[in-house]
Amino acid sequence: MILTDNVRNNCENSFEFIKDILDMQNNLPIDSIEQQFKALLRDEHIVVEAETGSGKSTRLPLWAAIYGKVLVVEPRRVACTSLAEYLLTEEANPDQLSVGYAIRFEHHFDENTDIIYATPGVALRWLSEGNLAQFSTIIIDEFHERRWDTDLLLALLKQQQSHRLVITSATIDSQRLVNYLSAQHLQAKGRNFSVNVLHHASDSRDMPDVMNIDKRITRLVQTHIDSHQDILIFLPGRKEIASTQNALTQQFSEQIQAGLMDIIPLHASVTDDERKRALTKSDKQRIIVATNVAETSVTIPGVTLIIDSGLERRTHQRNGRTVLSLHAISKASSEQRKGRAGRVTDGVCIRLYGKAAALELLTPPELQREELVEAYLAALCCNARLSQLSFIDPLPEKTFIAAQQVLLSMGAMTENEVITDYGRCLYQLPIDTLFSHLITAMDTRANKEAMVDLAAALSIPQRLWQPPRSEENIEQLYRWLGNVFCDATALIKMVRMDECPEWLAVDDNMLAEARLLSVQMRELLELPELSVASRFKRDLWQDAVIKAVPELVFLRREKRQQAMSNGIIEVSSAKDSLIDNQTPDGSLSQAAIVFDQFALPGRGVKQNRILAMCSSPVTLSQINNAELGELVQGDTVEQHDGSFKTAIQRIYAGRVINTRWIEPEGQSARSAIVAMLLAGEVMPDLAPRIISDISQWNLYLALGLYNADFVKREPDSVDVIEWLSQQIEDLGIEHIDDLELFEPSDFTFEGIPEWERQEFDERYPREVKLTDLVMAIDYDIHRKLVVANYTSGNRKPDPKRWELPRWQGWRVQYRKASRIIDIK
Incomplete structure (x- = not known):
């Protein structure tokens, strides 16, 4: 296997710690189960319980290879490349079995490769294409992370029963997996380096709290800095990492300037330099401020002190939507974090919550927390019905039904849960199902290319750019975008340009990933290369998007201009969106296509706050031409010449977007006549009498006073508008001028008998x-x-x-x- 220098450099950093362990000790903890594993694997599924760093990810594939080709499913791309690189060494792979890997943008293997590391997404696609038949054993590593794609893959493999399955888990919940698969259970004990746990909380029941977390952590680091070489701090997200990093930098500025200390962020979108500094031993004292990406899959050498905030950002379902919010971690995650301090020597773990804090035992699986559209489509493409798959945890019924409705509305599946050709086309694209649908629904090649490039920019893990803040650069941006403030246009231009302007704050790593994804999709769809992308007309492209998914169109509220609605949900513009920028003439776009939304829990029990992350302004004329919303008859007014005109309004999301005036005729005329009668504009004495007669009749019925022997009318309640409309039709009135031929006495409602009416009116x-x-x-x-x-x-x-x-x-x-x- 030949690896690129860039991949090789990134991988080398991940194995410093593994090599340290091998230097200290020839055997790994996992070696204690080798003979049992090989004996059982001949005929059984196996669940292996072993901590991260025990050697399971490298030893188990080598042992399983005695029975044929092995696929190892790793939840993260870095783990795939790193483990494959490590097994190239003679020290790790003495028999020199061939090893490769497959991730979204890179495949390094051939038909003779013995062991292939792959991400769950790749494994699912191979399963849908029938390419897993070449493997004798499939190992799903780090299953305790409970990603939706690993849960689905396991359910599909369990149903097929065509492979030996090995599932590894680092948590105490492995017995459920054993029962689920009817598998054998093997456990490898970890190393015996102790970790002293301290709880930094005022009460033993205190839960994790984000308040003043940067200041609290800085004080703790000051106290313990002299006792440890490297410190790893777990925080919930980039916001907290940035504030804590700033606080630590100010506190230890002298040590940093003297070259004695390094403070390093570690999350999904750090630079290559930051990642290298975090994963490589250093002569400097290091403080690594990380998200839960550091819990598994990456190894950080030299850490002997853990400071655990006890917090993470986690998706979950709320009011039918997937939202991201701050959560306390589970007990299983807290143990994972603690274990990072006891790899090569005794360590310390300081938890910023009480010893008796009511943490969940395990982190809920993603299939329980998120929308199921993508999982549903993947199952269908693997010729399985999601409703008939057996999962380790049952799927939520409401979320399942919602996903089913989405795929049915797209035409991706039939009522019998059978994938359509269109559904298979959607699944081929390695992006969100909504974007796949939009791409395939585009009517021209130019529009399809534009949608591909936008989807690529929105499918990367982090934001591609930050809009400028200075007035001068904002004006430059407006001109650069063709005199429009459009998030979508900006992203498409960035993906297509060889070099972006310096005044754009573009993340080069994310831009490179977006371009790779665009290239991949263009090849798959047989579209022109990115370097010769077709020019597209923005308004025509938008019209095609509106036709494909009309609910993406949002209209500003009349009274609350910062909010937009599509008649179903309300969104607010994200801080970095361009949609709220005023054009040079001071105007603000009144409508937009919202391509990307981000839901956050709002205040209160039942509220969500949904942010519009990527918007493209559209005109009210475009909405009207697309015939969105509904037509409603408005007022009828008398013209100067004595004729009448009726307003026909198109209403979308509660706002009138178009009004046209017509001469009323037919049903429209009858509706106008009824409105004028009820408003007292004609026959002013009629409406009060009719309204009174019908209201009293409905009350008469409700009180149970109806007697069929005396009352001619059927015992049904009556609507005033419907009754008047019927009377007008029965009298043959087709034009407002026809009313001149009639008197109010021609409109008579026969309800309560005359001999009862006076007494009834006195009582009620x-x-x-x-x-x-x-x-x-x-x-x-x-x-x-x-x-x-x-x-x-x-x-x-x-x-x-x-x-x-x-x-x-x-x-x-x-x-x-x-x-x-x-x-x-």
Whole structure:
């Protein structure tokens, strides 16, 4: 196997610690189970419980290779490349079995390779293509991380029963895996270096807390800095890492300037230099500030002190959406973090929470926390029905149904859970299902290329760029984008340019990854190379997007301009989005396609805050031309010449986006006539009478007073608008001018018999007049409640019960403005 220099350099750093251990001790902890493992693997599935660093990721594949080719599924790309590189050494692989790896952008193996390390995504694609048949044994490593793709892969392999399966886990939950697979259980004890655990909390039940975490950690580091060479600090995210790194840099500025100390961030998007400094031993004292990426898969040499915040950022379902929020870690994660301090010598772990803090035993699996669209599509492409797969933890029913509806609406599957050709086309693209759908739905090659490049930019793990802040650079950006503030256009241009302007704060590593992904998709879809990308017309491309997924169109709220809605959900612009920038004339785009959303838990129990991360402004005309929303008949007004015109409005997300005036005719005319009658614009005496007659009839029915022997009408409640519309149609009125041929007496509602009506109105009046007080009366039959609503009058005291009709057995309330009181 031939590796690039860049890959080789990155991999070498990950094995410094493994080599240190080999120098100290010829045997690894995993070696104690070698003979049992080889004997059982002939006929059994095996669950191996062993801590990270025990040697399981390198020894087990070599042992399994005696039975044929081995696929090792690793959750992270760095682990795939690093482990493959390590097994190239004669020290690690004395029999010199051939070893390769396969990750999203790189494949290094051939048909004769004995052991291949691959990410779960690659393994799932091979399974869907029938390419796993070449392997005799499949090892799923670090299963305790419970990624959705490893859970799905295991469920599919369990159903097929065509491979020997080896599952490794570093947690105490391995017995559930044993029962799930009917497997044998082997356990390898770790090294006996002790880790002293200290809890830095005011109460033993204190939970992890992010408040002032940078200051608290800085004080702890000051206290313990002289007792340790290297310190590893676990924090939930980049924000906390940046603030803590700044605080530590200020505190230890002298040591840093003297070249005695190095403070290094470690998360998913650090630079190659930062990653190398974190994973390589140094003469300097190092303080490594990391996310939970440092829990597994990477090895950090020399660390003897762990400071654990007890926090992580984790996805979960909330009100039907996947949101990212701050969580306390599980007990299993806390043990993983602690173990980082006891690799080569005794260590210390300081936990910023109480000893009795109510942590979860295990981190909930991703299939329980996230949307299932991608997992559902992957299962279908592997010719499996997600509803019939057996998972170690049952899938949430609501999330399953939601994913099913999404794929059905896209045409990716049938009602019988069978993948369609279109669904297989979507799965070929190594990106989110929504972006796959948009790419395949584009109507021209130029539009398809634009969507490919945008999808590539939005599918990388971190943000590609930061918009400028100075007014001068903002003006440059506006001109550079073609006189529009558009996130999507900016990303497409960056992916396509050989070199971006210096005033754009572009992450070169992320840009390189986005370009690689674009190149891969262009090859797959047989599109022109990135260097000769087709020019596209922005408005035509947007029209194609709107047609494909209309719910991506959002409209600004009229009263709260910072919020946008599509009639289903509301979003707010992310801080780094361009959509809220005013154009030189001071205008603000009123509508946009929102390509990327990020949901956060908001305040309150049931609220989410959804941020629009990538938006592309569209015009109201584009929305109207796409016929989004609904047409509603508005007011009818009289023209100067005595004719009438009716407004036909298109309403989207609660806002009128277009109004056209027509001469009312047919149903439109009838609706206009009804509106004018009810507004009293014509026959002003008709509406009060009809409304009173129909309201009393509905009350009469509700009170159970209907008697078929005396009442001609059927016992059905009546809607005023529907009744008037029917009367107009029955009378043959087709134009507003036709009303001149009729009198109010031509509109008669026959409801309560005449001989009963006067007595009924006295018992249940619709209006009550007292001295200086007039009230309109409403009746709530179900609650047996009468509400007297203030209409007019100068009377200040509230009405008394004795002044009102008897209403025996009814509760009575008086309402004036927002004030409501019970009348006793």
